[in-house]
Amino acid sequence: xxxxxxxxxxxxxxxxxxxxxxxxxxxxxxxxxxxxxxxxxxxxxxxxxxxxxxxxxxxxxxxxxxxxxxxxxxxxxxxxxxxxxxxxxxxxxxxxxxxxxxxxxxxxxxxxxxxxxxxxxxxxxxxxxxxxxxxxxxxxxxxxxxxxxxxxxxxxxxxxxxxxxxxxxxxxxxxxxxxxxxxxxxxxxxxxxxxxxxxxxxxxxxxxxxxxxxxxxxxxxxxxxxxxxxxxxxxxxxxxxxxxxxxxxxxxxxxxxxxxxxxxxxxxxxxxxxxxxxxxxxxxxxxxxxxxxxxxxxxxxxxxxxxxxxxxxxxxxxxxxxxxxxxxxxxxxxxxxxxxxxxxxxxxxxxxxxxxxxxxxxxxxxxxxxxxxxxxxxxxxxxxxxxxxxxxxxxxxxxxxxxxxxxxxxxxxxxxxxxxxxxxxxxxxxxxxxxxxxxxxxxxxxxxxxxxxxxxxxxxxxxxxxxxxxxxxxxxxxxxxxxxxxxxxxxxxxxxxxxxxxxxxxxxxxxxxxxxxxxxxxxxxxxxxxxxxxxxxxxxxxxxxxxxxxxxxxxxxxxxxxxxxxxxxxxxxxxxxxxxxxxxxxxxxxxxxxxxxxxxxxxxxxxxxxxxxxxxxxxxxxxxxxxxxxxxxxxxxxxxxxxxxxxxxxxxxxxxxxxxxxxxxxxxxxxxxxxxxxxxxxxxxxxxxxxxxxxxxxxxx
Numbered sequence: 001x002x003x004x005x006x007x008x009x010x011x012x013x014x015x016x017x018x019x020x021x022x023x024x025x026x027x028x029x030x031x032x033x034x035x036x037x038x039x040x041x042x043x044x045x046x047x048x049x050x051x052x053x054x055x056x057x058x059x060x061x062x063x064x065x066x067x068x069x070x071x072x073x074x075x076x077x078x079x080x081x082x083x084x085x086x087x088x089x090x091x092x093x094x095x096x097x098x099x100x101x102x103x104x105x106x107x108x109x110x111x112x113x114x115x116x117x118x119x120x121x122x123x124x125x126x127x128x129x130x131x132x133x134x135x136x137x138x139x140x141x142x143x144x145x146x147x148x149x150x151x152x153x154x155x156x157x158x159x160x161x162x163x164x165x166x167x168x169x170x171x172x173x174x175x176x177x178x179x180x181x182x183x184x185x186x187x188x189x190x191x192x193x194x195x196x197x198x199x200x201x202x203x204x205x206x207x208x209x210x211x212x213x214x215x216x217x218x219x220x221x222x223x224x225x226x227x228x229x230x231x232x233x234x235x236x237x238x239x240x241x242x243x244x245x246x247x248x249x250x251x252x253x254x255x256x257x258x259x260x261x262x263x264x265x266x267x268x269x270x271x272x273x274x275x276x277x278x279x280x281x282x283x284x285x286x287x288x289x290x291x292x293x294x295x296x297x298x299x300x301x302x303x304x305x306x307x308x309x310x311x312x313x314x315x316x317x318x319x320x321x322x323x324x325x326x327x328x329x330x331x332x333x334x335x336x337x338x339x340x341x342x343x344x345x346x347x348x349x350x351x352x353x354x355x356x357x358x359x360x361x362x363x364x365x366x367x368x369x370x371x372x373x374x375x376x377x378x379x380x381x382x383x384x385x386x387x388x389x390x391x392x393x394x395x396x397x398x399x400x401x402x403x404x405x406x407x408x409x410x411x412x413x414x415x416x417x418x419x420x421x422x423x424x425x426x427x428x429x430x431x432x433x434x435x436x437x438x439x440x441x442x443x444x445x446x447x448x449x450x451x452x453x454x455x456x457x458x459x460x461x462x463x464x465x466x467x468x469x470x471x472x473x474x475x476x477x478x479x480x481x482x483x484x485x486x487x488x489x490x491x492x493x494x495x496x497x498x499x500x501x502x503x504x505x506x507x508x509x510x511x512x513x514x515x516x517x518x519x520x521x522x523x524x525x526x527x528x529x530x531x532x533x534x535x536x537x538x539x540x541x542x543x544x545x546x547x548x549x550x551x552x553x554x555x556x557x558x559x560x561x562x563x564x565x566x567x568x569x570x571x572x573x574x575x576x577x578x579x580x581x582x583x584x585x586x587x588x589x590x591x592x593x594x595x596x597x598x599x600x601x602x603x604x605x606x607x608x609x610x611x612x613x614x615x616x617x618x619x620x621x622x623x624x625x626x627x628x629x630x631x632x633x634x635x636x637x638x639x640x641x642x643x644x645x646x647x648x649x650x651x652x653x654x655x656x657x658x659x660x661x662x663x664x665x666x667x668x669x670x671x672x673x674x675x676x677x678x679x680x681x682x683x684x685x686x687x688x689x690x691x692x693x694x695x696x697x698x699x700x701x
Contacts, residue, residue: 175466548585
C-alpha cells in the first residue's frame with residue numbers, strides 16, 4: 001500500500017508540475033531526458049552492466065567490478081530519468097490535444113452536443129479560459145498558464161469523450177499493425193536469411209529482387225526439413241507439373257491416367273491451395289516452385305493418400321503403416337509424376353540431420369517463486385514439433401502459421417539469435433529497462449501462440465490479433481506462459497549451448513561447441529547448462545578433468561581443445577548406459593597455424609571476440625575458420641581416411657589419455673572408458689556427419 005501511495009504521488013507530481021519545469025528550462029530538461037534515454041538503451045546492452053560476466057583476475061577484477069557497479073547505477077538512474085521525461089512530455093502533449101479538440105468541438109459539433117459535453121458549464125467559457133484569453137507574450141509562459149487552466153477547468157465529461165475516442169482509434173490500429181513485423185526482428189531475420197540461406201543456394205536457382213537482393217524462396221518452412229520431403233531440385237519441369245496438378249482433365253493426360261487421378265484427389269483434399277494462388281502458373285517463377293514444394297510436401301504427410309491408391313504404394317513395403325506415410329506417399333508421387341519429378345536414388349529416403357533450434361520462453365512476469373532468478377524456460381523448434389516439455393508441443397506444419405506452412409527456419413533462427421530484447425530471461429535486470437527498450441523498439445523477440453492449452457485457439461497464428469496487451473506485457477515485464485501468446489527470444493537467455501534439450505531427448509552422444517566470449521575460461525555457459533539439467537531433469541553431468549584453460553606465459557601443461565563428460569542417465573532411468581558429452585572450446589596454445597598465431601597476437605581477445613562485432617573482415621573470418629579446422633584435426637586426425645563416430649570418439653579419448661608428450665593424465669577417465677559399453681551407432685548415417693564436422697566453423701554464435 002505504501003508503494004502504491006508513493007507511486008501515485010510521484011505520478012501526479014510529474015503530470016501536474018513536470019510540464020511547468022520543462023517549460024521553465026526547455027533546452028536543459030529536453031537534453032537531459034533525451035540523453036538519459038539513449039544512455040539507458042546503450043548501457044542495457046553494454047558488456048559492463050551487471051548481467052554480463054565479470055573479470056576474475058587481480059586488479060582487473062577490482063576495476064571491472066567498480067566499473068560494473070557504476071554502470072548498473074547509471075543504467076537505473078538514466079532509465080528513471082527518461083521515464084520521468086516521457087511522462088512529462090505526454091502530459092504536456094495531452095494539454096495541447098485537449099486544447100485543439102476543444103476548439104474543433106466548438107467549431108464543428110452541433111450546439112446541442114457542446115451543451116451536453118459541458119452541461120452546467122458553458123463550453124464557450126471553457127474555450128475562453130484555456131485557449132483564447134491566455135495573457136503574456138512569452139510562448140513558454142503562456143503555455144504554462146494554459147496547462148494549469150486545462151487541469152483546473154476541463155469538464156469531466158469532455159475527458160471521457162476524448163479518452164473513449166483514443167481507445168477506439170488505438171484499438172483499431174492495434175488490429176491492423178502486426179506486432180512482430182513492426183520491430184527490429186524483421187530486419188534481423190532478412191539479414192540472416194540472405195547471409196546464410198540465400199548464400200547456400202546456387203546462383204542459377206535464385207531469382208532475387210533486383211533492388212533488395214532478397215529471394216522469397218531462400219527461406220523455407222521448418223517442417224520442410226523433415227527427411228524425405230521434396231526439395232526444389234527434385235522438380236524436373238515445374239511449369240509442366242503445375243499444369244498437370246491444376247488441369248487433370250486435359251486431353252494430353254490421357255496417357256497418364258494415374259497422374260490425373262492423383263491430381264484430382266489432391267484437389268478434393270484442398271492440398272493445392274498454394275498452387276492455385278500463384279498468379280501465372282504457366283510461367284516459371286520462384287513463387288511457383290515454393291507453392292509446389294508446399295503443396296506436395298503437405299501431400300506427402302497426408303495419411304489417406306497411400307490408402308486411396310494402395311496399388312501404387314507397393315514399392316515401399318510396410319512404410320504405408322508409418323505414422324507420417326512420407327516414404328510411401330513419395331513413392332506414389334514419384335511413380336505417377338515420373339516425367340516431372342526426379343526419382344530418388346536408393347531404396348531409402350535421403351538421410352539428413354534433424355535440426356533443433358533452441359529459443360527461450362520468457363517468464364519475466366511469472367509467479368513461480370522457484371524460477372524468480374531464471375525468469376525463463378526452454379522452447380525448441382524442430383521440423384516435427386515446436387513447444388516445450390512443460391506446456392506441450394504443436395505440429396511444426398501449423399505452429400506459427402497454419403495457412404503458410406508453419407514457422408519458417410529463418411524466423412526460428414532469428415528468434416534463437418534475438419539477444420537484444422526488452423525481455424531477456426535471467427538477463428532482464430529491471431522493469432525500468434524493459435520499458436525503455438520497448439519504447440525504443442529494441443525488440444528482436446517474437447510473439448507466437450502458446451503451445452499449451454491456453455493457446456489452443458492461437459498457436460496457429462503468425463502474430464497476436466491485437467497488439468495492445470502483448471506490448472504492455474512486454475514493456476512492463478509481465479510476460480509469462482499462462483496467456484494466449486508467449487514471447488520468445490534468444491535461447492541463451494535460458495541456456496546457451498542447447499545441451500538441456502539434448503539431455504531431455506536422452507541423446508547418448510552429445511557434441512557441444514562452446515565459442516562464447518569467455519577469454520578467462522570460466523565455462524559459465526557449461527556450468528549454467530549442467531546446473532539446470534541437474535535441477536530440472538535430475539541427471540548429473542560429471543567431468544573427471546578439464547584440460548582446457550587460459551594459457552599463461554610460464555604454463556607447462558599441455559592444453560587441449562576438448563574434454564569429456566559423463567551424462568549419468570542411470571540416476572533417473574535405471575539400468576541404462578550413461579551418455580557421453582564431448583565439450584569443445586577454442587583456445588590459443590602456441591601450436592596453431594602461423595596466420596592464426598599472428599592474428600591472435602594482433603587481436604588479444606581472439607578467439608573470444610564479442611558478438612557486438614557483426615561485420616567480420618576477411619582475416620578475422622579466415623582465422624576462426626582455420627582454428628576450427630585445426631581443432632577438429634587435433635581431435636580426429638588430419639588424414640583423409642573416413643571415420644565413423646565411434647572411431648572419432650576413440651581417437652579423441654586416447655589423445656586425452658596420452659601422456660607421452662605432456663598430455664593430461666586422467667586415471668578416472670581411463671577407468672570409466674574401459675568399463676563403458678558404447679551404445680550402437682548407425683555407422684553409415686554418422687559417417688557423413690562426422691566428416692562434415694571436421695570442417696566445422698567455430699564462430700561467435
